[in-house]
Amino acid sequence: MLPRQTSLSFSVYSDLYDKLIPRDNKLHQLNDLVNFTFVYDELSSRYCQTNGRVAIDPVRVFKYLLLKVIFDLSDVDVVDRSRYDLSFKYFLGLAPEDDVLDASTLTRFRRQRLKDMNLLDLLVSKTVSLARSSGVLEGKAIILDATHTLSRYNLYSARVALQGRLRHLQSTIRQAPLPAGEINDILSTVSPGETLEQTRAACTSLVQRVRSHGGLSSLPLVNERVNLLEETLEDVKDSVSFSVDKEARVGHKAVNKSFFGYKTHVAMTSNGIITAALVTTGEKADGQYLEPLVERSVENGMEVDTVIGDMAYSGRDNIMYATGHDVQLVSRLNPVLDGVRGETGFVYNKDEAMMVCPAGHLAYKERYLKPEGNKNARRVYFFDVKRCKESPLREGCYKEGARKKTFSVMIKSDEHVEQRKFQETGVFRANARLRPRVEAKFAQLKNVFGYDRAVSCGLDCMSMQGAITIFAANML
Numbered sequence: 001m002l003p004r005q006t007s008l009s010f011s012v013y014s015d016l017y018d019k020l021i022p023r024d025n026k027l028h029q030l031n032d033l034v035n036f037t038f039v040y041d042e043l044s045s046r047y048c049q050t051n052g053r054v055a056i057d058p059v060r061v062f063k064y065l066l067l068k069v070i071f072d073l074s075d076v077d078v079v080d081r082s083r084y085d086l087s088f089k090y091f092l093g094l095a096p097e098d099d100v101l102d103a104s105t106l107t108r109f110r111r112q113r114l115k116d117m118n119l120l121d122l123l124v125s126k127t128v129s130l131a132r133s134s135g136v137l138e139g140k141a142i143i144l145d146a147t148h149t150l151s152r153y154n155l156y157s158a159r160v161a162l163q164g165r166l167r168h169l170q171s172t173i174r175q176a177p178l179p180a181g182e183i184n185d186i187l188s189t190v191s192p193g194e195t196l197e198q199t200r201a202a203c204t205s206l207v208q209r210v211r212s213h214g215g216l217s218s219l220p221l222v223n224e225r226v227n228l229l230e231e232t233l234e235d236v237k238d239s240v241s242f243s244v245d246k247e248a249r250v251g252h253k254a255v256n257k258s259f260f261g262y263k264t265h266v267a268m269t270s271n272g273i274i275t276a277a278l279v280t281t282g283e284k285a286d287g288q289y290l291e292p293l294v295e296r297s298v299e300n301g302m303e304v305d306t307v308i309g310d311m312a313y314s315g316r317d318n319i320m321y322a323t324g325h326d327v328q329l330v331s332r333l334n335p336v337l338d339g340v341r342g343e344t345g346f347v348y349n350k351d352e353a354m355m356v357c358p359a360g361h362l363a364y365k366e367r368y369l370k371p372e373g374n375k376n377a378r379r380v381y382f383f384d385v386k387r388c389k390e391s392p393l394r395e396g397c398y399k400e401g402a403r404k405k406t407f408s409v410m411i412k413s414d415e416h417v418e419q420r421k422f423q424e425t426g427v428f429r430a431n432a433r434l435r436p437r438v439e440a441k442f443a444q445l446k447n448v449f450g451y452d453r454a455v456s457c458g459l460d461c462m463s464m465q466g467a468i469t470i471f472a473a474n475m476l
Contacts, residue, residue, distance in 0.1 A: 011095035011096060011097060011098075013095065013096040014095060014096070016086060017086065017096075020086055026070075026476060027067075027087045027088070027090065027091040028087070028090065028091075030475055030476070031090070031091050033130070034126075034130065034475065036059045036063070037059070038126060039059045039062050043058050043113055056101055058109075058113065059093075060092050061101070061105065061109045061113075062109075063091055063092050064078060064082070064092065064106055065106065065109075065110070065468050066468060066472055067081075067082070067088060067091065067092075068106070068468075069450070069465075069468045069469050069472045070449065070472050070476065072448070072449060072450035075106045075107060076103045078103075078106075079100050079101065079102070079103045079106070082100045083099075083100055110461075115460065119463070119464055119468075120277055120278075120279065120463050120464075120466055120467040120470070122467070123467045123468065123471040124274060124275065124276060124296075124300060124467070124470055124474070125299075125300045125301075126471070127273070127274075127470075127475060128275050128297075128300040128301050128302060128474075129301055131273045132301050137269060137273060137301075137302065138270055138271040138273070139269060139270055140302075140303045140304055140305040141270055141307070141434065142267040142269060142275060142276075142293075142294070142297055142302065142304055142306070142307055142308070143267070143268045143269075143308045143309070143435055143437060143438045144265070144266070144286075144289075144290060144293055144308065144309040144313055144438075145265075145266065145268075145286070145309065145310065145435075145438045145439075145442070146263045146266070146286045146289075147445065147446070147451075148251055148253055148259050148261055148262070148263050148264075149261050149262045149263075149264060149451055149452065149453065149454055149462065149466075150259055150260065150261040150452060150454065151243065151245045151248035151260050151261040151262070151453075151454055151457075152244075152453060152454045152456060152457060153244040153245045153248075153457070154243065154260070155242070155243045155248070155250065155260040156242050157241055157242070158196055158236035158241060159195070159196045159199050160242075161232055161235075161236060161242035162192075162196075162199045162200060162203050162229075162232055162236065163192045165203070165225075165228055165229040165232045166190075166192055166199070166202065166203050166206065166229065168225055168228070169206060169210075169225040169226060169228075169229050170187055170190070172222050173186060173210070173216065173222060174187070176215075176216060176222060178215060178216070186206075186209050186210070186213065186216070190202050190205060196236075200236075203229055203232075203233055206229075207226055207230055207233075210222065211226070245454070245457045246457075246458075247281060247458050247459045248260055248261050248262060248282060248454075248457075249261075249262075249281040249282040249360055250283060250360050251263060251282030251283050251360070252351055252352045252356065252362060253351050257351075258362075259282060260282065261282050261453075262280065262282055262454065262459070262462045263279070263280050263281070263282055263284055263286075264277060264278070264279050264451075264466050265277065265278045265279075265284075265286065265289040265293060266293070267293040267297045267302075268437075268438050268441055269302070270434050270437060272441050274441070274470050274473065274474055275297040275300055275302045276292075276294075276296035276302075277293075277467075277470055278292060278293065279459065279462050279466045280459075281459065282360075283356065283360035285347040285348075285349065286309075286310075286313065287309075287312040287313045287314070288315075288347075290309065290313050290318045290321065291318070291321050294307060294327070304327060305327060305328065306328045306330060306431055307327055307330065307331075308330040308331070308432065308435050309329075309330070309435070310332070310350070310435065311333070312331075312350045313331040314329070314331040314332060314419065319419055328422075328427070328431070329419070330423075330428055330432050332432070333419055345357070345358030346358065346407050348409075349362065354366060354381065355381040355407055357383060357391075357393075357397070357407070358393050358397070359387075359391045359392065361383060361384065361387050361388075361391065363407070364384055365381075365382045366379055366380065366381045366382070367379070367380045367382070369408075377410075378408045378409060378410055379408065379409050380406050380408045381406060381407045381408070381409070382404065382405070382406055383407070384405075385402065385403065385404060385405055388405045444473055445469055448473075449469045449472060450469075451465070451466070451469050
């Protein structure tokens with residue numbers, strides 16, 4: 001059953017809040033500014049209205065998650081601090097002597113109540129609506145950019161991951177209550193080798209030996225280690241890398257610098273209100289999300305007549321979209337090419353100044369071919385054949401037995417004549433000066449609200465983290 005908590009619980013100690021929590025306290029201000037009853041409307045379908053115990057107030061649990069983000073605390077720490085911090089208790093609608101919930105409730109709330117919910121769009125829309133009603137939604141220009149968030153778990157090569165699982169299984173077998181000679185016979189011929197195939201063969205061999213040995217396979221801990229090794233063997237079957245976070249991907253943010261995790265693509269006003277956001281895996285290119293970010297900003301109540309972005313947003317499709325919707329696109333043209341080429345999935349990464357294939361592999365060199373006769377100039381990008389051979393997307397992209405893999409892009413020098421003229425105007429230069437403001441917003445998300453690293457696994461969890469973080473950043 002779903003209760004509605006509309007006011008503070010009555011208590012003879014409630015006057016402590018008036019004496020000890022000033023009106024300019026940010027939690028006091030946030031409580032006064034935001035009507036959190038929208039949480040009831042959005043979550044009512046997740047609760048049974050006729051059966052079961054009375055549920056913990058969802059608004060209160062949602063506020064716990066906000067406190068967790070605002071103060072960059074773990075589930076356990078935010079609950080522990082709520083026991084003695086009066087500003088926390090006031091924000092949560094608790095009386096000073098009330099007890100707090102169990103930390104595990106926050107985990108269950110995220111998994112059971114917020115799962116499969118478009119929380120990101122909902123919370124961004126609420127904050128934009130509040131900003132508009134308060135008169136702080138500044139101008140009709142939005143700044144687009146993307147920031148990266150590191151995965152909670154590291155990325156390992158397939159060989160290193162298998163070797164780690166193999167060592168754990170070997171160590172567990174050595175502790176088994178069996179004669180030493182019998183254990184040595186099982187482990188004696190198992191060597192991880194120096195290549196991925198040798199390591200895979202060693203792991204497969206040991207798994208088969210353990211499975212065929214009745215005494216070992218009946219031990220719970222040994223069986224658990226074998227299952228983990230078998231799972232890892234399956235995970236790296238079509239991949240050259242492994243991580244516990246199976247949805248995170250390798251992306252590139254600067255020359256010779258990559259990251260493993262996710263990207264958050266945002267649209268922001270010049271005064272720092274985020275009007276739309278999208279969370280993707282790390283290898284996605286920035287430029288392909290201009291259209292959905294603009295449209296979501298409009299749906300959330302933002303009037304848009306100018307879009308400001310870096311070179312990643314100057315692709316042909318984006319220019320055509322902006323022209324067709326009477327929007328000025330303040331994005332300097334890339335001198336090399338214009339972003340995604342057709343439906344091939346190959347994307348130009350502006351930070352590395354190199355092409356990225358659909359599997360997320362970066363080209364290791366490029367060559368410029370001068371125009372010949374009636375043929376336009378081209379840039380040819382070269383990819384590592386070894387990685388192509390082991391890529392899960394190799395079919396239809398890499399020809400078996402080929403010694404090299406290249407991808408060429410035609411350079412059309414007159415493709416963006418009007419955009420080139422526009423980027424030389426004073427209007428373009430004045431608006432372009434606003435773009436660095438988004439970097440300050442990203443610094444706030446990461447340094448203040450802990451958005452530099454994911455707190456859990458998977459794209460859904462990352463979207464949930466992004467939703468609550470952006471809500472807190474917009475409100476504060």
